[in-house]
Structure formats: structure tokens, C-alpha cells
Amino acid sequence: MWFWNPVDCNEALPGVHDLSQCIEIDDDQHPFKTEATPDGKKWSSDTERRPVLVDIPPPTKEELIAIAEADKETRINHANEQINSHQWPSKLALGRLSNEEKLMFSEWLDYLAAVNAVNTSTAPDIEWPTPPEKPAS
Numbered sequence: 001m002w003f004w005n006p007v008d009c010n011e012a013l014p015g016v017h018d019l020s021q022c023i024e025i026d027d028d029q030h031p032f033k034t035e036a037t038p039d040g041k042k043w044s045s046d047t048e049r050r051p052v053l054v055d056i057p058p059p060t061k062e063e064l065i066a067i068a069e070a071d072k073e074t075r076i077n078h079a080n081e082q083i084n085s086h087q088w089p090s091k092l093a094l095g096r097l098s099n100e101e102k103l104m105f106s107e108w109l110d111y112l113a114a115v116n117a118v119n120t121s122t123a124p125d126i127e128w129p130t131p132p133e134k135p136a137s
């Protein structure tokens with residue numbers, strides 16, 4: 001005997017989970033014993049509150065925007081790490097930035113500006129700018 005929680009669509013374990021909303025299912029009808037959950041599917045509950053595989057819905061517009069916002073933040077952090085790890089702002093202020101470093105600093109600043117200008121509300125139709133080649137360390 002095992003227990004299915006139709007609310008959170010997961011197996012429930014006696015002594016670990018609250019079984020008050022669960023339904024009992026015979027061991028020979030245990031769907032998790034047969035195989036892994038197929039790609040593109042997830043467990044849900046049918047109208048009789050029994051486990052059933054359903055298609056994973058595509059992400060909503062809001063979810064796509066949130067994914068794009070996280071991607072944008074990652075790209076901004078990467079650009080800032082490149083700029084700061086080479087100490088280009090400090091070197092520039094002290095007049096110790098070589099011509100090659102000035103060029104790389106400028107390219108990374110241009111990239112950072114381009115990433116900041118990306119409108120994530122157009123997700124998933126975003127053309128991300130390409131980061132500059134990393135300078136030799």
C-alpha cells in the first residue's frame with residue numbers, strides 16, 4: 001500500500017507526511033515503480049484524484065520574462081566581473097591603462113550597455129549581444 005497526495009501530486013510517506021488528504025493505492029498499481037517520468041511529462045491528479053501523467057505546459061509569458069531577467073542579470077554580472085577582475089576602472093583613473101586594455105575596457109562597457117538596453121518583455125524573442133573576446137590574463 002502506498003499513498004498519493006492529489007494536492008501536491010506526489011507520493012506521501014506514512015510517518016513523514018500528513019496523509020489526511022491522500023488516497024491509498026495498491027502496490028501493484030504504483031505508477032512510479034514501472035519507469036522514470038518521461039521527458040515533457042509531469043505527475044498530476046485526474047478527476048478521481050489518482051496519479052496521471054500530463055504534458056508539461058509551455059512557460060507563460062511571465063515565466064519567460066523572469067527567465068530572461070535572470071539571464072540578463074547573469075550577463076551583467078559576468079561583464080562586471082571581467083571589468084573588475086582586470087582593475088580597468090582603477091588603472092584608468094591612475095593613468096596606468098595600456099592602449100590594449102583601454103580597447104578591451106571600452107568593448108566590455110559597450111557590451112554592458114547593450115545588455116542593459118535589452119527589453120526582456122519581448123522574451124523569448126531576444127537577441128542577446130555577444131560578449132567581447134576575453135583578454136589574455
